[in-house]
Amino acid sequence: MSIRRSILLFLLFPISTVLLAAEADIILHHARIYTVDSAQSWAEAIAIKNGRISFVGSDQDVKSHQGKNTQLVDMKGKFILPSFQDVHIHPVAGGVAKTTGCPIFDMGGLKRILKKIARCVKDDSDALHISGYGWSWDDFSEDTPPHKAMLDKIDSSRPLFFGDSDGHTLVLNSAALAFAGITADTPDPEGGMIGRDPKTGELTGLLMEDSGMNLLLSKMPKITSNELKQGLLMAQSYLHSLGITAIQDAIVQVNPKNAFASLPVYKDMADSGELELRVVAALYWDPSKGMSQVAELQAARKQYSVGRLQATSVKFWADGILESYTAKMLEPYTDSPDSFGLLMVPHKQLLSATTIMDKLGFQLHIHAIGTATVRYALDAIEAAQIANGKRDARHHIAHVQLVHPDDIPRFGSLNVTANFQPFWAYGDSYVIDINAPQLGPERMEWMYPIGSIAKNGGRLAFGSDWSVSTANPFPAMEIAITRQDPETSTTEVFNPDERITLKQAIAGYTIGAAYTNFLDDDTGSIEEGKYADLIVVDRNLFEIPVSEISEANVLVTLLEGKEVFGKLSQ
Ligand SMILES: [Zn+2]
Numbered sequence: 001m002s003i004r005r006s007i008l009l010f011l012l013f014p015i016s017t018v019l020l021a022a023e024a025d026i027i028l029h030h031a032r033i034y035t036v037d038s039a040q041s042w043a044e045a046i047a048i049k050n051g052r053i054s055f056v057g058s059d060q061d062v063k064s065h066q067g068k069n070t071q072l073v074d075m076k077g078k079f080i081l082p083s084f085q086d087v088h089i090h091p092v093a094g095g096v097a098k099t100t101g102c103p104i105f106d107m108g109g110l111k112r113i114l115k116k117i118a119r120c121v122k123d124d125s126d127a128l129h130i131s132g133y134g135w136s137w138d139d140f141s142e143d144t145p146p147h148k149a150m151l152d153k154i155d156s157s158r159p160l161f162f163g164d165s166d167g168h169t170l171v172l173n174s175a176a177l178a179f180a181g182i183t184a185d186t187p188d189p190e191g192g193m194i195g196r197d198p199k200t201g202e203l204t205g206l207l208m209e210d211s212g213m214n215l216l217l218s219k220m221p222k223i224t225s226n227e228l229k230q231g232l233l234m235a236q237s238y239l240h241s242l243g244i245t246a247i248q249d250a251i252v253q254v255n256p257k258n259a260f261a262s263l264p265v266y267k268d269m270a271d272s273g274e275l276e277l278r279v280v281a282a283l284y285w286d287p288s289k290g291m292s293q294v295a296e297l298q299a300a301r302k303q304y305s306v307g308r309l310q311a312t313s314v315k316f317w318a319d320g321i322l323e324s325y326t327a328k329m330l331e332p333y334t335d336s337p338d339s340f341g342l343l344m345v346p347h348k349q350l351l352s353a354t355t356i357m358d359k360l361g362f363q364l365h366i367h368a369i370g371t372a373t374v375r376y377a378l379d380a381i382e383a384a385q386i387a388n389g390k391r392d393a394r395h396h397i398a399h400v401q402l403v404h405p406d407d408i409p410r411f412g413s414l415n416v417t418a419n420f421q422p423f424w425a426y427g428d429s430y431v432i433d434i435n436a437p438q439l440g441p442e443r444m445e446w447m448y449p450i451g452s453i454a455k456n457g458g459r460l461a462f463g464s465d466w467s468v469s470t471a472n473p474f475p476a477m478e479i480a481i482t483r484q485d486p487e488t489s490t491t492e493v494f495n496p497d498e499r500i501t502l503k504q505a506i507a508g509y510t511i512g513a514a515y516t517n518f519l520d521d522d523t524g525s526i527e528e529g530k531y532a533d534l535i536v537v538d539r540n541l542f543e544i545p546v547s548e549i550s551e552a553n554v555l556v557t558l559l560e561g562k563e564v565f566g567k568l569s570q
Contacts, residue, residue, distance in 0.1 A: 023067030024049050026532075026561055028568070029059045031075035032540055036082050036510045036525040040503060046080070048532040051560030056526055073568045079540040081506065082526050083533040083557055084473045085246040085513035087419050088365075088398045088463030091239070091277075092249070092262040093167060095231025096223060097133035097467055105134030105165060105467065113139055114150060117162065121155045129159040129176070129220070133467070136165050137323045138429040146171040148205025161216060166468045168321055170207045172216060177203055180216040189215065191287055191344040193326070209320055209344060211288070217259060228265045235466075236277050240565035242472050243535035243554035246278035248463070248517055250365065250398065251315050253284050254293070254300045263304045263311065270309040276564050278308045280517045282315035282365040285353060287345045294356060301362070312518070313363040316354065318345050319373040322401065323434050327370030330404060334440040341370050351380050358384035363518070364395040365419070371404045371446070378410045385414065396461060396516050402439070403449050412457025417516050419461050420450050422480035422505070423469045427494040444495075450480060451498040460500075461516040462508035475550035477505040477541075486550035502541060502549075532561040536568070 024047035033043040045062035047055035055065050102120035107113045113135055121130050140146050151160045151173035159176035184201055188194050195206025207213045253261045269275035283297050304311040320326020320342055325333055328341040354364050366377040377397045396417035411418050425448035436444055454460055464471040475486040480500050485491040514524025523533050536556040541549055556566035
């Protein structure tokens, strides 16, 4: 239509009909709404039409959106935010770990863990093996490290194996070691480790990192697709209860033979409408396959990017964790001067593979914990930019635990998002009892540099790494602001310069995460035209003591205006 004709049409209609707002399906008014728009503005009322926000503004102005079929909800001063997003989470593995086998999460110490395992063994006398997930390193001490003998004492007749909540380590009994065919002569697999007594060389029962754990897991019966689906459904309703409606699944296995190959389950749920989460799937880069997997990853992206599911990211699990000395360091561990840690993806492969995947338009999601790995990840992204040119790539580095000061400004200059898990950023027993002796005082100051990266122009996005830690954003936000234990608020402030503001903390879980998920055109703030993905919170975070933020609760979660948790009219 020519411009002249459209002006003519416009003139044919009276001005009043042009300005008349569409009748909203829902109006929320008398609310305290922190919109997270670029002006960080506040509002009183929201109108929702067809799942999208049709108006944000004052109680007075929203009235023009009210019609006779509009559901009008008086929020009585309640606090409203955009719903949260989590940019590093393991919903399927977490959901399965919490719904199958013998879960041992949050048991409160080794004694209780062993008691629980003994109970599972007794209750399930027919099972061919007993397994579960959820122990953590602070359940153990130097004198009582995780060891096969603990499990042998409970049952030595059939395989028992239990994974840590981080998904990096398994402890097996002797029967499980035998079942997997692992002996003292078995060499460590590439990128993994078999635990051995440093003096005798005897197996300890530990298998570390993916390739290590796979020595056993590849021989275990496959998790059924129904178990995967039940796990995902459990995770989805858990996340809704915490106000989370979008995530980046940090490891999605493409290989259909992998125990956690979840793409078909995701797609079925996306097709049927059961997927009530926006999901970016970070497809796992298998270092043992090298470049031969590129076509497979492209095919997976094409096949599995439907509706709320977008398989557009690729995950490089580049190193391990500090606690098991598998995080790769520029300088050796202080209390183990020969150890520099491990790279799960060989350095050369990381450089070449990231350039190829960037060229193919994938987002890079790189797990990097140690100083060397963070540097290599930044180098890899820089190399990709030089080779392919800058584009709207939104690459991100996850965990970012230990960053050499020279690398801090590179997040901003390379436009790389720092994907932090703020829940870890205080002096808990991991940090004080385990990490401090490993790193020495200077490097302890480099830990979780959330504030420094932000001050130097880097983007922030937050996630939980659930089921490693709670997926609840409120305690994590409090820690980002205080760098203290959110329960007691009495621990020493850990790296005080790294504290951020409440507004920054909210942004990390909303617009910052939405940007990283390529969802910021549609979500991450409360603005006209975006989806009505909103939460109602039981207190105004800006009006309570900071130490109370961790206690806040989500009352209602809306996805496209639909109540997926709680009820508006109560
Ligand atoms: Zn993770």
